[in-house]
Amino acid sequence: xxxxxxxxxxxxxxxxxxxxxxxxxxxxxxxxxxxxxxxxxxxxxxxxxxxxxxxxxxxxxxxxxxxxxxxxxxxxxxxxxxxxxxxxxxxxxxxxxxxxxxxxxxxxxxxxxxxxxxxxxxxxxxxxxxxxxxxxxxxxxxxxxxxxxxxxxxxxxxxxxxxxxxx
Amino acid sequence: xxxxxxxxxxxxxxxxxxxxxxxxxxxxxxxxxxxxxxxxxxxxxxxxxxxxxxxxxxxxxxxxxxxxxxxxxxxxxxxxxxxxxxxxxxxxxxxxxxxxxxxxxxxxxxxxxxxxxxxxxxxxxxxxxxxxxxxxxxxxxxxxxxxxxxxxxxxxxxxxxxxxxxxxxxxxxxxxxxxxxxxxxxxxxxxxxxxxxxxxxxxxxxxxxxxxxxxxxxxxxxxxxxxxxxxxxxxxxxxxxxxxxxxxxxxxxxxxxxxxxxxxxxxxxxxxxxxxxxxxxxxxxxxxxxxxxxxxxxxxxxxxxxxxxxxxxxxxxxxxxxxxxxxxxxxxxxxxxxxxxxxxxxxxxxxxxxxxxxxxxxxxxxxxxxxxxxxxxxxxxxxxxxxxxxxxxxxxxxxxxxxxxxxxxxxxxxxxxxxxxxxxxxxxxxxxxxxxxxxxxxxxxxxxxxxxxxxxxxxxxxxxxxxxxxxxxxxxxxxxxxxxxxxxxxxxxxxxxxxxxxxxxxxxxxxxxxxxxxxxxxxxxxxxxxxxxxxxxxxxxxxxxxxxxxxxxxxxxxxxxxxxxxxxxxxxxxxxx
Numbered sequence: 001x002x003x004x005x006x007x008x009x010x011x012x013x014x015x016x017x018x019x020x021x022x023x024x025x026x027x028x029x030x031x032x033x034x035x036x037x038x039x040x041x042x043x044x045x046x047x048x049x050x051x052x053x054x055x056x057x058x059x060x061x062x063x064x065x066x067x068x069x070x071x072x073x074x075x076x077x078x079x080x081x082x083x084x085x086x087x088x089x090x091x092x093x094x095x096x097x098x099x100x101x102x103x104x105x106x107x108x109x110x111x112x113x114x115x116x117x118x119x120x121x122x123x124x125x126x127x128x129x130x131x132x133x134x135x136x137x138x139x140x141x142x143x144x145x146x147x148x149x150x151x152x153x154x155x156x157x158x159x160x161x162x163x164x165x166x167x
Numbered sequence: 168x169x170x171x172x173x174x175x176x177x178x179x180x181x182x183x184x185x186x187x188x189x190x191x192x193x194x195x196x197x198x199x200x201x202x203x204x205x206x207x208x209x210x211x212x213x214x215x216x217x218x219x220x221x222x223x224x225x226x227x228x229x230x231x232x233x234x235x236x237x238x239x240x241x242x243x244x245x246x247x248x249x250x251x252x253x254x255x256x257x258x259x260x261x262x263x264x265x266x267x268x269x270x271x272x273x274x275x276x277x278x279x280x281x282x283x284x285x286x287x288x289x290x291x292x293x294x295x296x297x298x299x300x301x302x303x304x305x306x307x308x309x310x311x312x313x314x315x316x317x318x319x320x321x322x323x324x325x326x327x328x329x330x331x332x333x334x335x336x337x338x339x340x341x342x343x344x345x346x347x348x349x350x351x352x353x354x355x356x357x358x359x360x361x362x363x364x365x366x367x368x369x370x371x372x373x374x375x376x377x378x379x380x381x382x383x384x385x386x387x388x389x390x391x392x393x394x395x396x397x398x399x400x401x402x403x404x405x406x407x408x409x410x411x412x413x414x415x416x417x418x419x420x421x422x423x424x425x426x427x428x429x430x431x432x433x434x435x436x437x438x439x440x441x442x443x444x445x446x447x448x449x450x451x452x453x454x455x456x457x458x459x460x461x462x463x464x465x466x467x468x469x470x471x472x473x474x475x476x477x478x479x480x481x482x483x484x485x486x487x488x489x490x491x492x493x494x495x496x497x498x499x500x501x502x503x504x505x506x507x508x509x510x511x512x513x514x515x516x517x518x519x520x521x522x523x524x525x526x527x528x529x530x531x532x533x534x535x536x537x538x539x540x541x542x543x544x545x546x547x548x549x550x551x552x553x554x555x556x557x558x559x560x561x562x563x564x565x566x567x568x569x570x571x572x573x574x575x576x577x578x579x580x581x582x583x584x585x586x587x588x589x590x591x592x593x594x595x596x597x598x599x600x601x602x603x604x605x606x607x608x609x610x611x612x613x614x615x616x617x618x619x620x621x622x623x624x625x626x627x628x629x630x631x632x633x634x635x636x637x638x639x640x641x642x643x644x645x646x647x648x649x650x651x652x653x654x655x656x657x658x659x660x661x662x663x664x665x666x667x668x669x670x671x672x673x674x675x676x677x678x679x680x681x682x683x684x685x686x687x688x689x690x691x692x693x694x695x696x697x698x699x700x701x702x703x704x705x706x707x708x709x710x711x712x713x714x715x716x717x718x719x720x721x722x723x724x725x726x727x728x729x730x731x732x733x734x735x736x737x738x739x740x741x742x743x744x
Contacts, residue, residue: 009350010350013297014285014286014289014297017286017289018289021289021290022290025290055477055481058477059474059477059478062473062474062476063474065473065474066472066473066474068293068294068314068348068350068351069294069350070350071349071350163349
């Protein structure tokens with residue numbers, strides 16, 4: 001099953017390597033991993049998307065918790081949560097096709113954030129399926145480059161992941 | 168008080184109560200060595216190879232329960248220490264390893280003797296640190312010791328660049344009195360509700376087995392285990408790492424379990440309806456084939472490390488906590504019950520166990536022509552049983568024979584590399600034990616292959632007057648490798664014959680020790696007595712044994728507990744009867 005795990009980790013050199021090394025050494029699967037500092041500069045927040053049966057996910061969570069640098073973590077998939085992913089797509093937009101591409105971006109509520117005489121760069125944020133749908137809707141020949149952030153997640157309501165919140 | 172980084176390192180060791188440091192100097196740690204030179208309270212023991220520094224610190228830690236400390240230089244000094252670090256990690260041994268590093272501005276430039284040792288050791292340490300500022304040394308050292316000794320213990324490495332210990336840089340020194348880390352909070356007591364659930368199962372059990380590992384030794388819970396067993400009359404088996412946590416002479420003890428465990432221990436596991444696992448981690452050498460592991464049993468698992476629980480085997484009642492308080496609670500709750508475990512059922516269970524015990528699975532055919540390794544260990548026990556005795560071992564057949572035939576009565580007396588299975592561990596580990604207990608009798612049982620992996624340490628023993636007794640069970644083969652090749656490769660003994668052996672007795676003599684060669688079974692006991700009588704000398708006993716003796720019983724990797732190979736000698740005898 002797919003799980004999305006949020007990790008608060010000390011913002012120290014080597015912290016990311018400890019997490020990625022753990023996944024590699026124990027043969028766990030990483031679908032995506034994003035990391036950035038939080039509002040508290042001493043902490044980073046990671047979002048990891050992984051797959052595995054119940055026993056493996058339990059081990060992943062225990063092994064992550066065992067890392068000395070990990071402060072707290074939360075398996076977001078256990079409760080109601082929101083996921084968003086950012087994608088930038090560079091597409092061919094030559095004369096005669098520019099209007100069509102603009103319309104497509106509007107339908108998906110995407111923004112065109114860069115324009116050249118032959119291309120658009122389109123920014124799209126949403127759940128992973130929405131980004132997939134956009135890519136499917138655009139003719140493959142027109143796609144020049146795609147970059148995705150990997151999902152970010154946050155839980156809904158009172159429950160959350162922070163130094164003071166209960167998770 | 169302003170101190171240099173090197174002085175802070177030394178002061179921190181003193182603050183932590185460190186008595187001994189095993190190490191080897193080199194460029195990146197010269198400032199630290201200079202500070203050590205002026206320090207009388209700390210004794211530094213110069214080894215001959217960095218691997219031995221870590222094993223010696225490890226042996227010291229296993230025997231005393233204190234944190235062992237090793238100090239090595241950057242680059243090859245650090246990489247040589249890695250085997251010892253991984254050995255300690257697999258067996259959860261508290262250690263702090265200090266490594267030198269190239270100066271901070273040189274890091275990442277492929278400088279002379281530079282290696283990314285925090286990167287290399289990341290998967291085999293509990294934690295590691297790279298200290299980039301002199302001001303951070305004291306706090307980092309305090310954290311390193313705290314992490315090493317608390318929770319599930321383990322090795323912690325502190326990498327110190329040379330400029331951080333520069334004698335020209337002085338900073339105020341104050342050692343932290345208490346360490347508190349928001350990201351590291353080791354558990355203490357187990358959840359009492361879970362312990363009560365466990366007790367519910369224990370009173371209902373009809374065929375219980377208590378299976379305990381190194382955690383009971385590390386957690387100083389032997390006495391609590393003894394009391395629990397005395398109260399419940401449950402049978403108890405130990406892993407290789409747990410030997411000594413219950414006295415071998417205790418009637419409830421079934422011997423070791425697992426690949427070379429006893430028939431009674433493995434059969435009891437197989438037929439049990441309740442397993443109480445304490446400080447053990449369901450290692451593959453213990454469980455055999457997971458699908459056939461304890462097929463009829465509910466499982467209670469007590470461990471300080473939540474990640475050990477339900478890792479290999481799904482358990483019914485997990486209890487995360489220090490084993491000592493959990494065992495205390497277990498006994499307390501059991502005593503509060505009006506009725507205990509079913510006495511009639513237990514009696515029946517013990518009767519069943521007796522039929523397995525009667526098989527006498529460790530029986531071997533002794534000889535008056537050639538020394539059998541089993542006899543060598545039994546005789547060792549006979550000669551040393553009244554002594555304050557510690558036994559270390561290397562890895563292979565001799566290790567299994569020692570585990571099977573030396574009955575350990577107390578914890579921390581049997582010191583061997585269980586998890587990693589590191590050949591070369593025995594001699595340096597024994598040095599650490601002897602250093603900790605100068606008056607004790609410390610012996611190392613080894614093989615002619617293992618001993619050669621750290622034999623240079625005979626020089627360290629000479630320099631530091633360590634009167635170890637080395638018992639080399641010499642069969643001319645890497646015995647365990649040969650045994651597997653006999654069983655599984657049609658006796659194609661590919662590269663397991665150790666040709667061109669030195670004359671070990673003479674070799675020991677050139678290092679300044681006493682050497683003996685013993686070939687006749689009839690001479691063995693007298694030779695041991697003579698050797699153990701030499702209180703102040705290291706005696707190296709080259710005991711020539713039967714070259715093709717095998718370790719039995721044996722469960723092949725991937726087989727169940729009930730599928731043991733028994734000694735052919737035993738099978739023949741049973742067929743006759």
